[in-house]
Amino acid sequence: MAIQRKAVALISGGLDSLLAAKVMLEQGVHVEGINFYTGFCVEGHTHAIRKKDKVKPKRNNALWSAETLGIKLHIIDIIEEYKDVLINPKHGYGANMNPCLDCKIFMVGKAKEWADENGFDFIITGEVIGQRPMSQRKETMPVISAESGAEDRLLRPLCALNLPETLPEREGWVNRDELYGFSGRTRKPQMALAEKFGFDDYAQPAGGCCFLTDKSYSVKLTDLWASRGKRDYEIDDIMLLKVGRHIRPKPHFKLIVAREEGENNFLQGYRKQFITLRTMSHKGPLTLLDGTANDEDLELASKIVARFSQGRDADVVDVEVTENGVNKSFSVQPLKSDEIQEAWRV
Amino acid sequence: MIELDARRLMCPMPVIKTQDIIKTLASGDNVRVTCTDPGVMQDIPAWCRINGHTVVSSEEIDHEFILTIEVGPN
Ligand code: SF4
Numbered sequence: 001m002a003i004q005r006k007a008v009a010l011i012s013g014g015l016d017s018l019l020a021a022k023v024m025l026e027q028g029v030h031v032e033g034i035n036f037y038t039g040f041c042v043e044g045h046t047h048a049i050r051k052k053d054k055v056k057p058k059r060n061n062a063l064w065s066a067e068t069l070g071i072k073l074h075i076i077d078i079i080e081e082y083k084d085v086l087i088n089p090k091h092g093y094g095a096n097m098n099p100c101l102d103c104k105i106f107m108v109g110k111a112k113e114w115a116d117e118n119g120f121d122f123i124i125t126g127e128v129i130g131q132r133p134m135s136q137r138k139e140t141m142p143v144i145s146a147e148s149g150a151e152d153r154l155l156r157p158l159c160a161l162n163l164p165e166t167l168p169e170r171e172g173w174v175n176r177d178e179l180y181g182f183s184g185r186t187r188k189p190q191m192a193l194a195e196k197f198g199f200d201d202y203a204q205p206a207g208g209c210c211f212l213t214d215k216s217y218s219v220k221l222t223d224l225w226a227s228r229g230k231r232d233y234e235i236d237d238i239m240l241l242k243v244g245r246h247i248r249p250k251p252h253f254k255l256i257v258a259r260e261e262g263e264n265n266f267l268q269g270y271r272k273q274f275i276t277l278r279t280m281s282h283k284g285p286l287t288l289l290d291g292t293a294n295d296e297d298l299e300l301a302s303k304i305v306a307r308f309s310q311g312r313d314a315d316v317v318d319v320e321v322t323e324n325g326v327n328k329s330f331s332v333q334p335l336k337s338d339e340i341q342e343a344w345r346v
Numbered sequence: 347m348i349e350l351d352a353r354r355l356m357c358p359m360p361v362i363k364t365q366d367i368i369k370t371l372a373s374g375d376n377v378r379v380t381c382t383d384p385g386v387m388q389d390i391p392a393w394c395r396i397n398g399h400t401v402v403s404s405e406e407i408d409h410e411f412i413l414t415i416e417v418g419p420n
Contacts, residue, residue, distance in 0.1 A: 037358055037359070037362065041358075059388055059389075059392070060357065060358060060361075060385075060388070060389045060392065063361075063389060063392040063393055063396065064392070066396045067392060067395060067396050071396070072396055072397050073393070073396050073397070074365070075358055075361055075362050075365060075393075076362070077359070077362045239356065269354055
């Protein structure tokens with residue numbers, strides 16, 4: 001009996017990777033999934049922050065895909081290593097701060113390492129030629145194969161017929177005639193294949209797989225780097241970019257103002273690391289101050305925070321500022337809405 | 347009973363920590379994971395179902411989510 005070959009499938013949680021893995025399973029290949037956590041993934045944590053999002057708890061689509069396929073899923077934390085991909089992408093960025101091509105090369109490379117360590121024969125992805133403007137083009141497919149080191153052990157079951165034969169096809173581990181030749185931005189062939197396999201509850205994320213494709217998130221990240229004078233970040237930084245209103249009234253500090261109760265609770269967890277502002281005379285949001293601030297800055301910050309409190313129309317609002325466990329109080333008149341300059345909003 | 351403190355971590359980090367500790371354990375061992383992200387109540391059981399482990403109990407106590415897992419075969 002022929003040896004059952006093993007493939008590791010990059011599982012993002014989207015439809016394409018689900019289908020690619022299913023096509024391999026249908027051919028009798030042993031498939032296990034791998035999912036990389038960069039810190040920017042839309043999957044996962046943000047639903048835990050905003051209260052309104054808790055009403056309908058969001059599933060983790062990568063886990064859902066694996067469960068639907070009946071395969072194991074290995075989730076790998078690549079937060080630290082990913083920094084270099086994002087900060088120095090050899091192939092540049094897409095429309096926003098998304099270094100998709102470098103990201104794909106990196107992930108396929110990691111999957112290749114994992115495959116080697118765990119005795120897997122080849123790697124599969126759900127890539128489709130022409131599906132995404134930056135990373136999924138006919139010219140980028142060989143670049144990913146070569147620069148990741150996966151070479152012809154990288155098989156894309158959904159568009160294989162548009163590409164040269166790979167090792168699994170040549171060796172007869174998979175039957176090329178049962179692979180697909182999808183191309184272009186249309187989703188119709190994927191939807192038809194999903195129907196054939198009986199998948200009907202799959203995820204259709206509007207903004208792709210990560211926050212780096214999001215314009216407003218990218219603006220906040222660029223602002224963070226500009227204000228610090230260096231392109232670097234910690235996981236807390238990238239989490240906080242997802243939460244609250246970000247207002248930078250001065251180059252050396254920014255305010256993160258909670259927009260609702262869930263964000264308020266989330267920001268509570270950061271009280272010890274940041275200067276915090278709270279309105280005492282009126283109900284208001286918890287605010288973190290990121291950067292450095294003298295008393296004049298703190299007074300301006302207090303006026304802004306007061307603007308977002310229930311005392312916005314009052315003559316005076318009392319604000320308590322806490323830094324390293326020491327409290328200071330400011331009694332301020334809230335800024336008028338037109339005094340909060342548009343340019344301050346990040 | 348092995349204890350895993352995954353407080354303040356947001357999903358999928360508690361799942362990753364659970365996965366990494368389970369790799370070092372033997373079939374039949376128990377691990378108790380304490381988390382603050384409510385997402386774990388969905389994600390950890392899903393991960394366990396996929397990978398052949400059993401969630402023995404899950405409860406919420408004072409805004410903390412505590413799951414006890416029995417490690418499956420392999
Ligand atoms: S959208 Fe994000 S995770 Fe997906 S390839 Fe681009 S940079 Fe990587």
